Amino acid sequence: MSTIGTPAQPLFKPKEYASSQEVKWCPGCGDYAVMNAVQRAFSELGLKKEEVAIISGIGCSSRFPYYMDTYGFHTIHGRPAAVATGVKLANRDLRVWVMAGDGDSLAIGGNHFIHAVRRNVDMNFILFNNQIYGLTKGQYSPTTERGTVTKSSPFGTVENPFSVGELVLGAQGRFFARVPDTDVKLMAKVMVEAEKHQGLSVVEVLQNCVIFNDEVFDAITSKETRADNQLILEHGKPMRFGANNDKGIRLRGLELEVVTLGQNGITEADLLVHDATCASNVLHHLLAQMRLPDFPIAMGVIRSTAGPVFDADLAAQMKAEQERSKYASLDALFLSGNTFTIQPGTDKPDGTT
Amino acid sequence: MKPLEEMSGTMNGKEAMESVVIKFAGDSGDGMQLAGTLFTDTVAVHGKEIATFPDFPSEIRAPQGTVAGVSGFQVHFGSSGVHGPGDAPDVLVAMNPAALKSNLKDLRPACTIVVDRDSFGKRDLDKAGFATDPLEDGTLDGHQVLAAPITSMTKAAIADAGLDNKTADRCKNMFALGMVYRLFDQPMDQTIGFFQHKFKKSPSIAEANIRALKAGHNYVLTMEAVPATYTVQPAARTPGTYRNITGNQALAWGLMAGAKKAGKDLFLGSYPITPATDIMQELAKHKWAGVKVLQAEDEIAGICSAIGASFAGDVAVTTTSGPGMALKTEAIGLAVMTELPLVIVNVQRGGPSTGLPTKTEQSDLLQAVWGRNGESPVVVLAASTPAACFDRAVEAIKIATEHMTPVILLSESYVANGAEPWKVKALDELPAIHPPVLTQPDPAWTPYGRDPATLARKWVVPGTPALQHRIGGLEKDECTGCVSHDPQNHEAMVALRRQKVERVADFIPEQKFRGKGAKKLLVVGWGGQFGTLFGAVTELRSEGKDIAVTHFNHIHPLPRNTASIFAQFEQIVVCELNSGQFANYLRAVLPQFTYLQYNKVKGRPFKVSELKEKFNELLAQ
Numbered sequence: 001m002s003t004i005g006t007p008a009q010p011l012f013k014p015k016e017y018a019s020s021q022e023v024k025w026c027p028g029c030g031d032y033a034v035m036n037a038v039q040r041a042f043s044e045l046g047l048k049k050e051e052v053a054i055i056s057g058i059g060c061s062s063r064f065p066y067y068m069d070t071y072g073f074h075t076i077h078g079r080p081a082a083v084a085t086g087v088k089l090a091n092r093d094l095r096v097w098v099m100a101g102d103g104d105s106l107a108i109g110g111n112h113f114i115h116a117v118r119r120n121v122d123m124n125f126i127l128f129n130n131q132i133y134g135l136t137k138g139q140y141s142p143t144t145e146r147g148t149v150t151k152s153s154p155f156g157t158v159e160n161p162f163s164v165g166e167l168v169l170g171a172q173g174r175f176f177a178r179v180p181d182t183d184v185k186l187m188a189k190v191m192v193e194a195e196k197h198q199g200l201s202v203v204e205v206l207q208n209c210v211i212f213n214d215e216v217f218d219a220i221t222s223k224e225t226r227a228d229n230q231l232i233l234e235h236g237k238p239m240r241f242g243a244n245n246d247k248g249i250r251l252r253g254l255e256l257e258v259v260t261l262g263q264n265g266i267t268e269a270d271l272l273v274h275d276a277t278c279a280s281n282v283l284h285h286l287l288a289q290m291r292l293p294d295f296p297i298a299m300g301v302i303r304s305t306a307g308p309v310f311d312a313d314l315a316a317q318m319k320a321e322q323e324r325s326k327y328a329s330l331d332a333l334f335l336s337g338n339t340f341t342i343q344p345g346t347d348k349p350d351g352t353t
Numbered sequence: 354m355k356p357l358e359e360m361s362g363t364m365n366g367k368e369a370m371e372s373v374v375i376k377f378a379g380d381s382g383d384g385m386q387l388a389g390t391l392f393t394d395t396v397a398v399h400g401k402e403i404a405t406f407p408d409f410p411s412e413i414r415a416p417q418g419t420v421a422g423v424s425g426f427q428v429h430f431g432s433s434g435v436h437g438p439g440d441a442p443d444v445l446v447a448m449n450p451a452a453l454k455s456n457l458k459d460l461r462p463a464c465t466i467v468v469d470r471d472s473f474g475k476r477d478l479d480k481a482g483f484a485t486d487p488l489e490d491g492t493l494d495g496h497q498v499l500a501a502p503i504t505s506m507t508k509a510a511i512a513d514a515g516l517d518n519k520t521a522d523r524c525k526n527m528f529a530l531g532m533v534y535r536l537f538d539q540p541m542d543q544t545i546g547f548f549q550h551k552f553k554k555s556p557s558i559a560e561a562n563i564r565a566l567k568a569g570h571n572y573v574l575t576m577e578a579v580p581a582t583y584t585v586q587p588a589a590r591t592p593g594t595y596r597n598i599t600g601n602q603a604l605a606w607g608l609m610a611g612a613k614k615a616g617k618d619l620f621l622g623s624y625p626i627t628p629a630t631d632i633m634q635e636l637a638k639h640k641w642a643g644v645k646v647l648q649a650e651d652e653i654a655g656i657c658s659a660i661g662a663s664f665a666g667d668v669a670v671t672t673t674s675g676p677g678m679a680l681k682t683e684a685i686g687l688a689v690m691t692e693l694p695l696v697i698v699n700v701q702r703g704g705p706s707t708g709l710p711t712k713t714e715q716s717d718l719l720q721a722v723w724g725r726n727g728e729s730p731v732v733v734l735a736a737s738t739p740a741a742c743f744d745r746a747v748e749a750i751k752i753a754t755e756h757m758t759p760v761i762l763l764s765e766s767y768v769a770n771g772a773e774p775w776k777v778k779a780l781d782e783l784p785a786i787h788p789p790v791l792t793q794p795d796p797a798w799t800p801y802g803r804d805p806a807t808l809a810r811k812w813v814v815p816g817t818p819a820l821q822h823r824i825g826g827l828e829k830d831e832c833t834g835c836v837s838h839d840p841q842n843h844e845a846m847v848a849l850r851r852q853k854v855e856r857v858a859d860f861i862p863e864q865k866f867r868g869k870g871a872k873k874l875l876v877v878g879w880g881g882q883f884g885t886l887f888g889a890v891t892e893l894r895s896e897g898k899d900i901a902v903t904h905f906n907h908i909h910p911l912p913r914n915t916a917s918i919f920a921q922f923e924q925i926v927v928c929e930l931n932s933g934q935f936a937n938y939l940r941a942v943l944p945q946f947t948y949l950q951y952n953k954v955k956g957r958p959f960k961v962s963e964l965k966e967k968f969n970e971l972l973a974q
Contacts, residue, residue, distance in 0.1 A: 082657035088661075089662060318645070327641060334606065
């Protein structure tokens, strides 16, 4: 939302956005970090508590609204995007945040997810991707890596997982960011960007489930490996990463390539400079596709481009129709077109058109 | 066809009729729905009582010339006695042999049959399954057949209009309509005006249709062999301004009026489904009136977006038919649990599954009342006639918003597509609607604190300062509104949700019945079969029979005085287009009475004649 500026004095400290409810996620769950980041973002954005509506589906992360002192709606499995769309269309002044897991968003609610992205409704969609069904105690999800042994795949899954970013971009998404749950600062920064973006902003959080899928993102997030395995993107900056900040990404033909600065004469000038705002999403696709071990995982805002916003266009259409309507009221509509009048004391109708 | 006794016979070559049933039948591409609609608009504007029954296949264009592809539009019009679209046509327009064949068994004696002589060739007869030509083999003995060469005369009439053969062919419905106008001495200016307006940009098409219309009219005028033409006097009606309206249009307008009375924007989340789609299409036109329409990605998103809009303060509606209703079930439960106002319109069609998409049935009643997981009470209303859909829609919004509950409004294909004159209502005439909105901080407020009379909680919408709260599908504490798994609290909340819906009975009108003093037989109906049930009982009462009728628009909860009406009768017969759903519901909620049943599950409405036969049988016992 463009109307938001960073206030000189935050309205509330991050913790003041918490409700009085006891938080009941498992100790060590990544959801705590996401909530911290969201509260930080709200504080930085200077949001009023009453202007925020947090809409969730079903799953561990969907308990989120209960823990926030804003308006909240814990809906049903898979449907938060649809409910949130209605909330936003009813009141465009609200800051609508969807909190949903990978099952909610991509399995039972996959249809609503892609259509929300396609319509580009102005809201934020935080997708808690832990690659497992936690609340039902450990079945594989649509993002579980192929071959993973879970309670419902005792011999390993034989399904290909969705890649959230590619799905968003394939559905013409205009804002996609990815963040690890271990980096609260980056998460908060990305969430501020998401709120400021006009249209649907999808933020995929790689979120660790300590009970049923612990350490699934360890290679990406552990202290020892994260510098080499994460590429933190910044708009307008060359794509550099690595423990010694000596690695980079360059484009070769239609593919990306990891290079080392200083080797074979490679300099920073050879590296790709991140452009989150370019209209074409081809490079954003390539970045979203990057996988270990050949590539680092792209983090931060991968794509952020302006485009027609559904709720704004609907409001504009309604305003235009109000201005050009030939009816002054519903009464005028009901009396328009072919009517006929029965006069008192006669039984002969007087047809009027 | 009911000639007035004192006026029977021919007056100046015209037979005076109290009411007449006309059926236009042809291929689904022949334009029968248009011909029927234009005729209806004309007779309505000229003050007749009307009731219509469009009847078409679910295929857009079934194989040409076959019985499966026949599309029909039946209109019943008259000066009085129009209760429903009529059992059988007095005048049948059959554009081909298949249309004749599909209506043969329904013909009254001495029916006037208009056919297109040009379409009774060998191939046409084969496609319809006639071994010999019914126009010549005696099949139609006793009927008055007007076999006009409609196709060739239409072509001749518009030969120089510069249209290709196919377009010219499509004007033959207007030739037939012109014939019917002449038979009933109706003016054609309304229809001519329609074409002039509709084809403003293609004057040659307008001109061709108008010429075909006039040619048909003149054909009957100059035909000496025409058996009789008919006059029908205007109906005696309450003074006021009327318009012809279909059930779906009346329902859409009622929703708009209800939202306006509640001081809220109207939000519709919906997905196209026969026969409910027209409601969405009508509402989509009225953005000027603040109507927000979301054509959702599926039925579930339709209702879920409506629930979201309701949470955020709009009057929210979703519209559907049986299969869509099944998909919305879980979300209805969410609206029950979160106690949000929501109107769910189910325009019923033949089921189960895809069933009979374009045919009428009343078989979703138990689904509406009980068809959800958990104890999930909602208010259920049913619309009885096309025009009454307006009032029911207003009432559905009034109950939903004032009592903070989902309301299911049952319509049915027959009511939704049928049309009748509606005495236009001004917004000022409608009941006031006062939703329990809270906008100011109130220290005594809790999310599930209740009004002592209605048991409704407050509607506090996001954006309201200092009243932030969370709702959701998990059971909530009766006092604090926080998530609660406490066993006592759950039982208390189940009871509160039930009582809240039951208390709606304190706010709805008492049930009425027609037939004061009758003792022997009470006819019970609900929803869209009002016209025929009422008509049958009225006719029997005029014959001196001991019979009465009561018709339900309020299904759940029932009006408070229902039992006191039932107690006045020796026999109760529940008539409905299913295998006995309302009867079984009554057995559950008012078990002290014995309910006889009369059921029909053929995808078609009741006929007055079959009802009278059944009632006479019961009265004779």
